[in-house]
Amino acid sequence: MKRILLLFITIIFIVCNNLYSQQAQRLNNDWEYLKSDLGGIWEANRPAKVGSSESVPLWTKVTLPHCFNALDAVDPDVNYYQGPGWYRSNLRIENPYQNGRTILNFEGAGQKTQVYVYNTKVGEHVGGYDEWTVDITDAVEAFKKDTVFNGRFKGKIPISIRCDNSRDLEMIPSDLSDFNIYGGIYRYLNLVYTPQLSFDKIFALAEVDAAGKLGTLKISSRFYNPKNIQNASLKIKITDPNNKIISESEKQFTALKLTEELAQIQVKKPMLWSPDAPNLYKVEITVEQHGEEASHTEKVGFRNFEFIKKGPFMLNGKRLLLRGTHRHEDHADVAAAMTEGMIRTEIQMMKNMGVNFIRLGHYQQSRIVLNLCDSLGIMVWEEIPWCRGGLGGQVYQAQAKRMLTNMIEQHYNHPAIIIWGLGNENDWPNDFTTFDESKIRAFMSELNDLSHKIDNTRMTAIRRCDFCKDIVDVYSPSIWAGWYRGIYTDYKEITEKEFDSVDKFLHVEWGGDSHAGRHSENPDDAVSKVNRSNKGDERDGDASLFGGSARVSKDGDWSESYVCSLIDWHLKEQETMPWLSGSAYWPFKDFSTPVRPDNPVPYVNQKGVIERDFTKKESYYVFQSYWTNKLMAHIYGHSWPVRWGDKDEDRMVKVYANADEAELFVNGISQGIKKRNSQDFPAAGLRWMVNYKEGHNTLKVVARKGKESVIDEIIQDYQTAKWGKPTKLILEKIADDNGKITIQAKLLDANNILCLNAKNVIEFGLTGDGKLIDNQGTSVGSRRVELYNGRAVISLYTNGGKSITSVKTDGIATAFLSL
Template sequence: MFFILLSTFSTLKAQKSTRLNNNWSFLKEDLGGVWEAVRPVVAGNPESLPIWTNVTLPHCVNAEDAVDPDVNYYQGPAWYRTQIDVQNPYSNGKTLLHFEGAGQKTSVYVYTTKVGEHVGGYDEWTVDITDAVEAFKKTAVYNKQFKGKIPISIRTDNSRDLEMIPSNLSDFNVYGGIYRYLNLVYVPTLSVDKMFAKAEVDAAGKSGKLTVNARFYNPHKINNATVELKLVDAAGKVVAKSEKSLNNLSGDVAVWSTKIKNPKLWSPSNPQLYHLDYIVKSAAGNYAGTEKVGFRNFEFVDNGPFLLNGKRLLLRGTHRHEDHAGVGAAMTENQIRQEMLMMKEMGVNFIRLGHYQQSRIVLNLCDSLGILVWEEIPWCRGGLGGETYKNQARRMLTNMIEQHYNHPAVIIWGLGNENDWPGDFPEFDKEKIRSFFKELNALSHKLDISRKTALRRCDFCSDIVDVYSPSIWAGWYRGAYTDYKQSVQEEFKKVKHFIHIEWGGDSHALRHSENPDNALSKIKTGVGTDERAGDASLYGGAARISKDGDWSE
């Protein structure tokens, strides 16, 4: 197997990057092997089967069946193939395929050579195809069969797997396909893998600090480089700049730390963003990139309100799942933008991205529109699996934090959702779940001490995270909607930092009627307001205002 890079590139904008949207063929079943995707085919011969269809990316395997109430949506392997022209402009440069998201297990081939694979449908990852491309160019079929193009085949698989998160007990579809953008990227031999920019400011907003660390992609072990950086405000004014020579490019390298006096503060009402522009100069050539940063200070007061830049802010928000009718998870950039603009227009200043890391496009829009973010990994229901399961959770948390570290909109890293819900494993051990939550909590703080950790609905772990949201569904699953105030007051006293992140009683249309449906008006009170196993079928609607289903979102 050729050299594999499974990583992320947060600085694609300034590089030579192209979205590979067009000229794809798709097969909604498995192949006997990758050879079936690339072998020569004569019309009418048996090799012409199976029949592929033409699609554009992003593309979701479940664009149609996910919303069909009469069938199980497809969970299994699928294939994509295309032929690309590879002409790297850099001398000895690297050619990369950068995936913004594909689900849920993905394998990548150049001709018949497997060049990379990834487990996880929500984090970004990159495969270095340089060596495989150069080797293929030396074969006879490169010109004879493929006419100077490089055949790329990609297998995705969203089959059910108990040792993979998210669980199929989750109340959202576990989609398959290349449902976010796929990019062809050219970089010099030395480039930036990640540029971490930490923007801090005191509560008074007077004294700011910018700390920048770089992680390089340096497969040829270049020893020396110079990094030029400048911080530019929204008006184009250079606020600060730096130049630093480096002779050790391994690990996370400190490249800049500077104080910023009276920075313009980021907030939902005035989302001021700065540009951090940089150039890495080395014997391999120049690599340029840019990151957006924002200065803001936030605090969850113990047993009190939320403060942003020293002032109380009422968080008014909603949730978002990354899917849409007709396309499944394969939302285009325009569709995402329209959706986020609607949220901002309706008054949202806070959003929970449930229940998984979402597209970089979403986070960029939250930054520019001024929408605070709770983003979480998809450890959702089912219990706790083995080491394969736990390693994926660790990796997804690490990738989410590192890939979205620079976004000023993010204030909370969510560690899980409804983890008191068993069912995927014979064992449901609360102490083991607590132990793993403690590990994830420590990992989150190690990677990013500036944000809070959070969890929704797992009372036996509520003391572990920084911010906790209990389950209160008054008037939906249990109790009457008028019980909300008392329930919130009781839960508020149990934890230092309370937030109520999920409810739905007031969204039932008949709750706004003078004479609600007779069955709904007889809901029992005095038995709590939390969601419990089986409640979805109890109070999802009277017989039958709506079909039975899981109404927890």
């Protein structure tokens, strides 16, 4: 058919919750961006004077997704931009349907958005994380009839979009939040063509009894029917995970309502959805009127889950320990504007680490994330961004309810979701002159009731608001043993006490910061200073690097060594807690935050097990060693080039592996075979005391499980020379890859000995033709950064020319290097 062939190259068929189209095209290219406001919409459309300097303001070419704050979120010298920004493009719109509708579908844009067709405002939205649509059909047709203006744009339609992430106390999330409130069209924008009658949403509820023997699939719809069409026919096809058709039906409508119950189908012995076998059934629905069809596809899964009162989590009748982490939508060089490929890489890395559960912090995330969780078998806690600050007025509360409704309706069909989150750290005041716990409780109750009204098949939950913990189904208190309060060996005791205080318990958010590349021979030094009577509950001010009681978060070395031990202890303890439903480490990836300017990487929360550019830290492998089945082994210290100590002093070498046993070789000599025992801390017994030789040392481990084996190998130097007070910076080139040069700064004492415990803040500079690769929010992509073991690295592009690089720190002469 002609309409199917039309735009074939540019059309993609999108299967998702509320993209009700037959045809959709991602609008990625040919956009311009302006980082400021306009005096009026005419400024976006008025004709430029060719060759005239009066053609202002100046727009920049960009592709979508795009974030205002791709770089400035982690720029150490500025506050990140919060304000308006504009996008514009001229679109060729050719709807193939007779009297069809043309729609812009926003998968997410921050934080307040207005949409214009030429000079006509056609829609707006408040909220940076839920999906929304604008029907531009009538405005497009009106513009096409204006022959003067239509001629100037050569048959294309001028579209202008204003986004605004200005600070506003009467909207969520609060600017007190520990993450950036980004601006821009930072998720995909789609041009959608539909017939006159199509789908707004399909709700497909797949349920199964506790025994897993009988499944029920209830299907209902909400139509998009602006012309109030009454007569239509509908087809439904259900396909099982093996692509076998298990049900087909047809239905005729002569008085079509906005919402319709479409079908209720029983499925005997359904193939159940689980992390090990994420079986998905496909629901295909087509509505037809006057020879035109709109189709919609959903994927659903049959699973039965339960949080046992005063007990663990059950999935499909069996206990399952939720092994989780958290995700922010944030990445080096793009901030929130992650591409589908980036998102897929990140979620797959989580799965490869052994994750079966993710809390999406602290807002509704891209449908791409949820689709991946469905297909990979990762359960989800998804929440609205009611985060910190207190409680605003009616506008504020209406937005929270609207975002909760949108989140549930848009992601209703995903089998991955088991929890709707209603808030985070709602005990945190300061956005308003008054902080009224009773009003927060009342509003939390409203949200809880609303969630259950829309979807009574899933749990509700919050984290860290003790005075509301009796309202929601599942509660997570604040337990940061060994970081913000207490020591990590108290974790089990603290957790059991909190478990006893609620009916249904889940521990989300634990861990600690680590500066990638920094390692320590004595990582637990700060623990001795901590007052153990201050148990693991995080409190306001604990995240500060200044003042207050002794705590590892302030007084520790922020080494990867310490955090690996903290994680190792938590994971080995969780194996001995049969009543535990599960936990989620905070977070998976380092992310930007405006409230941490003094961190080793400025404006970055560094608690991730990977860096902001997907570089794995050592802690990633600790999780793998406990949570995965595919044979792996990792010698701790791949990013630790130089160890130190006295001559003939034994140093511990740890191997994180899921093998039955492992054999370590140092400089070709076996150090013996160790058996793995998860309760033998640290490293589950896979540790050796090794006598390094001065200089280069080669370490190799051979790990075995049954007949399988795996090898890991690293080279480390060993330094016995003692260093004194740092006196000298040097700068050296360590790599050159076709115009991309990597330089390394080192801090030495008066005898040119590397100061391996140095943590000075240094700053790289560059003048000339090159360009630093900075503002990445990583330990090797920041021009201002704390040293890791006396050194720091950054890269630059030469751009085919010459440059002079520099590095400086307080009290020491600046070093230069010509390139």
